[in-house]
Amino acid sequence: MLRIAVTAALTLLLAAAARAQDVPFETWRAGFEVRLAERGAPPEVIASMMEGLEPDMRIIERDRTQPEHVRPIWEYIEGAASPARVEAGRAAQAEHGAVLAAVEERFGVDADILTAVWGLESAFGEIQGDEDVVRALATLAWEGRRRNFAEAQLFAVAEMIERGLARRDELKGSWAGAMGQTQFIPTTYLETAVDFDGEGHPDIWQSEADALGSAANLLRREGWRTGEPVVVEVALPEGFDFAAWNERERKPVAEWGLAGLTRADGGEWSADALYLDTRLVIPAGAEGPAFLAFANFDALMGYNAATAYALGVSYLAKALDGGPSIRQSWPVDNPPISHSETRALQEALTALGYDTRGVDGMAGPNTRAAIRAFQEDHGMAPDGYAGRQVYQAVMARAAG
Structure with a gap:
């Protein structure tokens, strides 16, 4: 059985190699070194990035092989806001409450939301990824499918090293190049990371203050609106006209109310909320829960462009504050197809x-x-x- 497993793994790696462009890695590396120099990267930075650099075929396989089965959104949300994660989140808030309060004060992003992002991105800093980010990105760039993305990230890495923002050996993260407690790619780090603790540079790996401040800065850049809701579960009226529903259309809450939508908790909308633009999100079809998503929900999707992620963050944040879980049942007998x-x-x-x-x-x-x-x-x-x-x-x- 072990020999079969090893043979199968080798076959996958060889198949991944065959999909890579017909150019030796050394040829790509030499060309990229020239382009780094043309962009003004100092020789010592180039040397630190390229010395002994080799491709990692596991990265290509992970990039090319998507899971066959799609995880139902209800399983994702249940895991995101699990009792264990809520408990860990409250412990993190107890330990870092002063930092969270200071970040919320400066950027206007709710502390529970920041804690939830932190929890889903890195398990509150515990799981940041241990891949060599330069090697991972170089592999993706050589392979070619995501070359423009990967090379842009490598140029950003060179700038990070040149500016003294990170040492080469500190650049650890996910196989796709995301780094630190907030899982920023290098370009996002350069554009958004902040030195919240004032120690000289944004350290999203070791400094909780910098990581949380950077996450808040990114959400603010994506359009976060202080004091506004994120997402509210709603009940659709009987006979709701799905044919007229446009998943991208935004309307004021009051207009959705005229169409018969009500809060799932039976509560009343605040006077301010009635005039806020929202879109109707129905992630598991007509038999599942429905939600009105506000501008802050879309800001979360600017962090990670997945409805499941934004809902996971939202409901973990609600749980941290003692709020309700999703009330309506999910269509477990009608799961997403593979x-x-x-x-x-x-x-x-x-x-x-x-x-x-x-x-x-x-x-x-x-x-x-x-x-x-x-x-x-x-x-x-x-x-x-x-x-x-x-x-x-x-x-x-x-x-x-």
Whole structure:
């Protein structure tokens, strides 16, 4: 069994190597050294980055191989706001309360939100990643699929080292180049990281103050609005017109209220909230919970562009403050389909006349629009959710 496992792993690595561009790593490295010099990087910085640098084939495989099964959003949120994480978050707040209060005072970002971001990004600083960021980014740049991104990050690394913001040996993080307690990529570090503790440079690895201040600065840059809500669970009226719903459309809370939406907790909206623009988020289809997402929710998505992440942060923050969990039940009998099933769904939808504009295994806006058109034509709530039920309906129609 061990020999089979090793052989399988070797096969994956060789396949990853075959997908890399037909250029030796040494050739890419030599060319990149020239471009670093042309950008003015000092010789000692270039030497520190390039000395003994080799590709890491594990990085290519991780980049190229996405998990086959899509984790249901309810499992992600349950893990994000688990009792253990809430307990750890409260302990972190007790230890670093003065710093959190000072960061909130300066940037206007709620301390519970900052704690939740900190918890999801690095388990409150405990899990920051131990990959060599330069080696990881160099591997991605050589492989080619994300070359522009990876090389931009490497140029930023050179600037970081030249300015004395970090030593070469300190640059540890994730396989994709995210670093520190806030998991910033190098360009984000240069643009957003702050020296909150005043010790000379932004240290998002060892300084909780710098890490939290940097996260708050990023959220403020992404449009955080002090004192405004983040997300509120709502109940849809019976007979809600999903066909008229546009997932990107923003309306004042009062207008959603006129359409029959109410707070899931039965409470009343504040007078100020009624005039705030929101968009309706229905992440698991018509049978699952619905939410009004405010500008601060979109600021969280500027940190990580995933609805699950923004909801996870939001509900961990609520839990830290003793707030409620999500009230409405999730459609556990209608989970999201896998990537290969999504590809099959896209092919079937397109063959039936509902063009998904590509087959990539990702249920993006074009695929969701095609799903909604199919659902509307076949008596289903047109929510665009790529779940088990619509998959079975489409495949049955395609086979029939």
